[in-house]
Amino acid sequence: MQIRTRLTILFTLITAALLLVFASVIYYSAKEDREKEFYSSLKKEAITKANLFFDAKVEKKTLQDIYRSNRLILHEVEVAIYDNAFRLLYHDAVDIDFVKETPEMINEIYQKGEIQFYQEDWQVIGLRYEFESKNYIITATAFDQYGYNKLNSLLKNIIVVFIISILFIYIAGRFFSKKAFDPVKEMTEKAKKISATNLDLRLNSNGSKDELSELANTFNEMLGRLENSFDSQKNFVSNISHELRTPLAAIIAELELSLTKNRNIDEYQAAIQNSLSDAKKLVRLSNSLLDLAKASYDPSEISFKQVRVDEVLLDARHQVLQANSHYKIDIYFDQDFGPTSDRGDNEILINGNEYLLKVAFMNLFENGCKFSENTRSNVNISHSPSLLTLNFIDEGIGIPKEDLKNIFTPFYRGENKIFADGNGIGLSLTQKIILLHKGTISVTSVPSNGTEFRVELPHL
Structure with a gap:
């Protein structure tokens, strides 16, 4: 019914x-x-x-x-x-x-x-x-x-008037309910026309503040989010296809070239070295994509526990230095933490996922080092009554002003891409991880003078 x-x-x-x-x-x-x-x-x-x-x-x-x-x-x-x-x-x-x-x-x-x-x-x-x-x-x-x-006449009149009134009320109810549900019917017909190929369509809203307008606006907002999600997915597929195609094409070309004629040992070693380099790029890209997928999960599906941020930073520093021994990374504490502070270890403790936080910190360390001529990145740790603040600072080439607004966009690479290799996933992944931990990340940069990423996380 x-x-x-x-x-x-x-x-x-x-x-x-x-x-x-x-x-x-x-x-x-x-x-x-x-x-x-x-x-x-x-x-x-x-x-x-x-x-x-x-x-x-x-x-x-x-x-x-x-x-x-x-x-x-x-x-x-x-x-x-x-x-x-x-x-x-x-x-x-x-x-x-x-x-x-x-x-x-x-x-x-x-x-x-x-x-x-x-x-x-x-x-x-x-x-x-x-x-x-x-x-x-x-x-x-x-x-x-x-x-x-x-009395009998009154009873008969009451019965007649009652029956006529009920019929009139039912007819009037049908008429007014039809009028009331016409916008719903119109919204239903419009919604049936919306598919993945025309997510730009929107439901009509009369501009008032009634429940139907609120429903239409809410549905339109959902469509907007879906449209953005589909667009992001299309861009993601397009970008990832390009990122995968380039190193794969390079590996295939290198190997085919090696097979065209007999070569000496040095030439074969150079071809193997080039192929290995491209293969490592693919591995880094795959790992970044897996981490990006984890950071995009529903927060309820990710395990959170009490984590010491200083220990996570040390682990991230160790892994970055293990892969790049020439990098220089230092960690500084602007205030006292632990037993000497008023609240003990609480200022350095947050509720988070240790693996994802380590990935985010590693990305910030690597970013600071690879875009700096001195390959150095420092992090300063401070706290307020409710927030733990991490300032990742480098003295590198900086980020041009026109690129700052896009640095957290997946696969975006600005003018600095000629300075160091990358796939454009690191910073977008870092932002997702920080937001997943109910924190914020911001950036300030001056070209040729360095960049500072400021991360704020709520501590216990």
């Missing part, structure tokens, strides 16, 4: 329930009012006839003739008068005697002063009447034909 239909039915049922309660209150209020008014009328008729009988001394026959004459054209009130000894003093029609009074009834009326009850659909009232210091019992009964007719 469609939401539109469910909402229409639900709205109709709720409205029907409210109308039913309202109609019931009206009907039962009218019923109570009719009953009270008729009992009041019975009491007045009984007292009037008692006054005619006792005070005006109207003869019994005259009163009975009036009753019988009126009874032919309307439901006349039947009155009976008793003394407290249950002796009948007057009755409008003994042969009819609808009430059929009993001694117990007379005694109850005498004791209570007044009673009211139903005899089938006839209403009966009994009351104590005092005349010349004597108490008499009067009963009066009648059938409220006019009141019942009005």
Whole structure:
């Protein structure tokens, strides 16, 4: 069942329930009012006839003739008068005697002063009447034909109006629910047209702040992220294809050239050395891609634990120096850490993944060294109440201003690519790792004077 239909039915049922309660209150209020008014009328008729009988001394026959004459054209009130000894003093029609009074009834009326009850659909009232210091019992009964007719007419009108109202409400609910869900239908049709080949399409938003506009804006934002992701993936595939093709082509060309004719040992060694160099480039590229994939995981799938940043820096330094023995890397502490500080080791501890952090620090060390003529990179460590700050500083060639905004873009290589080999993954990978650890990384650089990368990580 469609939401539109469910909402229409639900709205109709709720409205029907409210109308039913309202109609019931009206009907039962009218019923109570009719009953009270008729009992009041019975009491007045009984007292009037008692006054005619006792005070005006109207003869019994005259009163009975009036009753019988009126009874032919309307439901006349039947009155009976008793003394407290249950002796009948007057009755409008003994042969009819609808009430059929009993001694117990007379005694109850005498004791209570007044009673009211139903005899089938006839209403009966009994009351104590005092005349010349004597108490008499009067009963009066009648059938409220006019009141019942009005009540039945009211009930029929309520039922008719209720049915018509429900039909009208259902039709109106269908109409307004259709109007309300037209934008949803339009959004659905538009969404069906969106595929991987036309992610630039967007849902229409009316610019208001209602829920549908918010949904459309949220969906459009998601499409924007997907479009960027697809574009990044296309660029990634294009770039990685190029990066892989170049060293592979070089290896193949070198080996084919070596096979064209017999060569001496030095020439074969040179060909092997060139092929080995290109193979190492492929290995570095593969490792960088694997690390980039790990850094792109959902944070919930990566194991985090308490890590000492100084130990990770030392491990990163050791691995970089092991692969490049001519590099020079120094680590400086601007403040006291450990037992001599106020908070012990907490300032140097962070919640992180040791392997990924080591990869990030190695990239920053290698970057500083390979783009510096003195092949030196230093890191200064300091802390604040909530952050651990690492400043990676070199005295290298610097980064041109127009390249600074793109250095964290995967596979981007600026003007400095002629100075050292690389694949353009290192810095983008480093940024992903730092962001994964809820930190920040920024860069300042002056061409020919060096570069500084500032990394801030929340410590324990």
